[in-house]
Amino acid sequence: MKKRIAIFGSTGSIGTQALDVIASNPDKFEVEILTAHSNDKLLVQQAKKFNPNAVVIVNESKYAAVKEALASTDVKVFAGENALEEVAVFDTYDMMVAAIVGFAGLKSTLKAIESGKAIALANKETLVVAGDIVMQRAVEKRVPVIPVDSEHSAIFQCLIGETRNKIEKVVLTASGGPFLGKKPNFLVNVKKEHALQHPNWNMGAKISVDSATLMNKGLEMIEARWLFNLHPEQIQVIVHPQSIIHSMVQFEDGSIKAQMGLPDMKLPIQYALAFPVRIPNAFPRYDFSRSSSLHFEQPDIKTFRNLALAGEALHKGGNMPCVLNAANEIAVYGFLRNRIGFLDMMEMVERAMEKIPYIEKPSLEEYFESDAEARNFAASLIHI
Ligand code: NDP
Ligand code: MG
Numbered sequence: 001m002k003k004r005i006a007i008f009g010s011t012g013s014i015g016t017q018a019l020d021v022i023a024s025n026p027d028k029f030e031v032e033i034l035t036a037h038s039n040d041k042l043l044v045q046q047a048k049k050f051n052p053n054a055v056v057i058v059n060e061s062k063y064a065a066v067k068e069a070l071a072s073t074d075v076k077v078f079a080g081e082n083a084l085e086e087v088a089v090f091d092t093y094d095m096m097v098a099a100i101v102g103f104a105g106l107k108s109t110l111k112a113i114e115s116g117k118a119i120a121l122a123n124k125e126t127l128v129v130a131g132d133i134v135m136q137r138a139v140e141k142r143v144p145v146i147p148v149d150s151e152h153s154a155i156f157q158c159l160i161g162e163t164r165n166k167i168e169k170v171v172l173t174a175s176g177g178p179f180l181g182k183k184p185n186f187l188v189n190v191k192k193e194h195a196l197q198h199p200n201w202n203m204g205a206k207i208s209v210d211s212a213t214l215m216n217k218g219l220e221m222i223e224a225r226w227l228f229n230l231h232p233e234q235i236q237v238i239v240h241p242q243s244i245i246h247s248m249v250q251f252e253d254g255s256i257k258a259q260m261g262l263p264d265m266k267l268p269i270q271y272a273l274a275f276p277v278r279i280p281n282a283f284p285r286y287d288f289s290r291s292s293s294l295h296f297e298q299p300d301i302k303t304f305r306n307l308a309l310a311g312e313a314l315h316k317g318g319n320m321p322c323v324l325n326a327a328n329e330i331a332v333y334g335f336l337r338n339r340i341g342f343l344d345m346m347e348m349v350e351r352a353m354e355k356i357p358y359i360e361k362p363s364l365e366e367y368f369e370s371d372a373e374a375r376n377f378a379a380s381l382i383h384i
Helices: 014-023 042-051 058-070 081-087 103-114 125-140 149-158 205-213 215-227 266-274 305-316 321-337 343-354 364-382
Strands: 004-007 030-035 056-059 077-081 095-098 120-123 145-147 168-172 235-239 245-251 258-261
Touching: 004 014, 004 081, 004 103, 014 030, 014 042, 014 095, 014 266, 030 042, 042 056, 042 058, 042 149, 056 058, 056 081, 056 095, 058 077, 058 235, 077 081, 081 103, 095 103, 095 266, 103 120, 103 125, 103 321, 120 125, 120 266, 125 145, 125 215, 125 321, 125 364, 145 215, 145 266, 149 168, 149 215, 149 245, 149 258, 168 215, 205 215, 205 321, 205 343, 215 235, 215 305, 215 321, 305 321, 305 343, 321 343, 321 364, 343 364
Parallel strands: 004 030, 004 095, 030 056, 056 077, 095 120, 120 145, 168 235
Antiparallel strands: 168 245, 245 258
């Protein structure tokens, strides 16, 4: 039986790579649902190639174009934000690839979990915002949440066969991004064109900026906390510019397991889709005989304050990670539109965390409220 896959965010960096993996394994997977926000042309192309049951175009002004382009097929076309939740509960698929970017991915992922679907999770913001609720629902529904994020996939792989053994700590590796070693006097002048040039990974705009500010690693600390049920003290970040070791787990006897390979998101995507089976592929291999040294250093959290702020949010818990995430989404939006500078992004996140009232154990509704408050506050700082 083929595994039936729904790709939420199919037109993005993760979504298109997930489709590449599926196209290479037509005997194992079939596409059931595809969703995009505004990229109607690519969505239509994908629908014609993979012939899903349904597609969603969130931007309603593109509905007519998608409907017309798919008129000769039997693909069902839905539009609007609510349609994401409507199709997430369809009982015609087995696994959701959660690859929408940002808070916008939370509701549909929760719906998929509530309707018993396995989740291949790329959308880390879902766990940053409401990780306690999301993971609790997954446990209640006995739904596996399999990480796609390369660091978390590495940890997940290191934990296979270790169910009885306690984790002492996990070590998340960070490439350091395009501005590794740079100081504020340099960063004050950088523009989005520089921030979008990641040395090792080719990713969507938001996560590329997050990698440049180290917010991405901060979000990943919070993601790891929920995925692996860790205490904040058990999570360490180390800069490893080559991105060959994708992350590590240290056990109670001091033994450290690492997962390694060339930086290529197709590998963790394929692993999540096929879990627990590994599928042969032709991806390029890491070659030790050609490699130079692997290097490690401490992150510069004074310059890249976002990592320190995320650490603070992780320790405080409650709605603080949600506030951090919301302010950061607005900050990145502002930076990508040349409205604010690189360092202003960190300033905005810090101010939002000071401003928005702390809630120790928020309900889902309170998470939504904190998200909206933090967004409004951050937007008021840049007048958008
Ligand atoms: P992209 O920006 O490349 O793609 C985002 C996808 O989500 C697109 O399909 C986009 O549609 C859709 N989308 C955007 N906004 C909305 C919205 N408001 N509502 C519904 N759909 C929306 O992002 P990435 O693929 O880079 O990242 C996706 C997620 O995966 C992020 O959470 C990221 O942190 C995570 N991730 C990504 C990695 C990578 O290598 N790219 C690595 C690890 C994690 P459209 O194209 O129409 O705009
Ligand atoms: Mg990652």
